[in-house]
Amino acid sequence: MDRDMFMTRYQRQMQLPEVGRDGQAKLARAHVLVVGAGGLGSPVLHYLAGAGVGSLTIVDPDCVEESNLHRQPLFETKDIGASKSKRARDQLLARNPHIVVQARAEALTPDNAGSLVADADIVVDAADSFAVSYILSDQCLALKKPMISASVLGQAGYVGGFCGGAPSLRAVFPDLPTQAANCATAGVLGPVVGMIGAMQAQMVLAVLLGQNPSPKGQMVRMDAQNLSFSSFSFLRAAEPSAVWPFLGREGVRCDDLVFDLRGEGEAREMIVAQAQRWQIDELAGARFSDDQRVVLACQTGVRAWRGAKQLQAQGHQNLALMAACAC
Numbered sequence: 276m277d278r279d280m281f282m283t284r285y286q287r288q289m290q291l292p293e294v295g296r297d298g299q300a301k302l303a304r305a306h307v308l309v310v311g312a313g314g315l316g317s318p319v320l321h322y323l324a325g326a327g328v329g330s331l332t333i334v335d336p337d338c339v340e341e342s343n344l345h346r347q348p349l350f351e352t353k354d355i356g357a358s359k360s361k362r363a364r365d366q367l368l369a370r371n372p373h374i375v376v377q378a379r380a381e382a383l384t385p386d387n388a389g390s391l392v393a394d395a396d397i398v399v400d401a402a403d404s405f406a407v408s409y410i411l412s413d414q415c416l417a418l419k420k421p422m423i424s425a426s427v428l429g430q431a432g433y434v435g436g437f438c439g440g441a442p443s444l445r446a447v448f449p450d451l452p453t454q455a456a457n458c459a460t461a462g463v464l465g466p467v468v469g470m471i472g473a474m475q476a477q478m479v480l481a482v483l484l485g486q487n488p489s490p491k492g493q494m495v496r497m498d499a500q501n502l503s504f505s506s507f508s509f510l511r512a513a514e515p516s517a518v519w520p521f522l523g524r525e526g527v528r529c530d531d532l533v534f535d536l537r538g539e540g541e542a543r544e545m546i547v548a549q550a551q552r553w554q555i556d557e558l559a560g561a562r563f564s565d566d567q568r569v570v571l572a573c574q575t576g577v578r579a580w581r582g583a584k585q586l587q588a589q590g591h592q593n594l595a596l597m598a599a600c601a602c
Contacts, residue, residue, distance in 0.1 A: 284371075285327050298484045299327060305483045306330040308391055310383045310411060311401035312359040313337070314463065315425050317349040318472030319399050319479070324367040326480055330375045331367065334391065335360040336382040346465035383407050384601050386523035388414045397439070397482055399475055400424035405451050406576035406598035410521045412437055412444035416514075421491055423478045425471050430464055432471040435494035435509070436478055442492065446512040451580040467499045519583050519594045522570060524602055526595075532563060533570040536578045537599070546572040546597055555582050558589075565593045572597035 288294050305328050309316055312335040323331060339347075339354045339362060354362050364378035383391070383402065392398055392414040400411050400422055408424055415422040421439030426432055437444050474497075478490040492510035497503070520526075524547055527533060533550040535542070545552065555578055563569050569591060571579035576598035583594045 284373075288326060293484060293486055301483055301485075302327050302480070303329040305396050306332070306394065307397055307399060307479060307483075308332045308334070308395035309399040309401060310334045310391075310407060311399075311403065312347075312349065312363040313343060313401065313403060314346040314465070314468035315401035315427065315472040315475060316363070316399070317347045318469050319401055319476045320363055320367055321349065321370075322473060322476035323479060324371045324374055324376070326476075327371070328374065328479075328483070330377075332377045332379065332391065332395065333360040333363050334379045334381065334383050335363075336380055346463060346468050348469075382601060383410065384523040385410050385521050386525045389418075392418055392420055395420060397479055398422040399479060400444075401472065401475065404575065404598070404600055406521050406596075406601040408444060409576075410601060413518070413520060415439065416443040421482050423475050423482070423490070425475050427463055427468045427471050429462060430467050430500040431496070431498045432467060433494055433496045434471050434474045434478065436482065436490040436492060439482075439491055442509055442512040443514060445518060446514050447494070447509050449515045450584075451577050464499065467497070470499070471497060517587070517592070519580070519596050521576065521596050521598060521601065523597075527570060527597075528568065531568045531570045531595075533572060533597075534558075534582070536571060536573045536582060541574065542599065546599055546602060555585075558582050558585050561586070561589070563591060565591060568593045568595055570595045570597055572599065574599045576601070 285299050289299050307323055307328055309320055312333050337359050339350045339357050339359055341355055349363050349366050358380045360378040360380045364376040367376050388410050398411055398415055398420055400408050415438035422437045424437055425434035481490050493508055495506045527547050533547055534553040535545050535550040536555050571582040573579045576596055579596040
């Protein structure tokens, strides 16, 4: 790295004993995968690029909408309709042309997650999707890659360091919520996602710099309405014994029994050609051979998860899930 850049652009952080020249060189060599360039991803990307993280890969299939602008400072009114990942790349390179930024305007799915995670040193889960978060966690656990995951709703949120030697997201959150609320349905204040996203960036830098104590296995919760923070360690959390994997279309086998739980008004086409359209209440009392895998599909993964719990209670074990938002 150019000596003048050390002494100017990164001078203030290099004055910290936990950074210095060696730490700055570590950041320059690092590759971070950031999934989601929205409310959380905007501050994460801003601070990682500013800190001199050498390579960033941004994965986000969405385009900028006007409703994004109150909480996503990487974008401006003129960006409405543009690809989030590509516009974020352009903004980051304009601010720091000495890094490499790859934009992938595609969804994170079970079919591409493995290769994306394998290429990164650390993963940032800034997605607004339960299915994507669990897909990332499963891959990070399998590949021993650390993952900094966060979630915000309303005026509260959390951020934690998972996998890479720490328990996975499933160990801390073994069950999905009963309803798939998100920022669009429940609302959110911009400063809240900004603070949580900044904390994600801080945790990423701490892992890359090898700081002690490590943020891996630690969670921070914030309630902005009551101006309160709390934290706890989940290093002793046990991985669940039964895991229902999220599948992409390429992961569905020809002999799988696939039930699409979405109604015709929600999805005119089946999630895969072999799927049958069922309602979740039709699963009550259903009997299938465990020699045949049952795959449950819905839009977000939440109904599929509820259906899997119901079938598990009826004695079925060979189960998998699909979420249309991650296919």
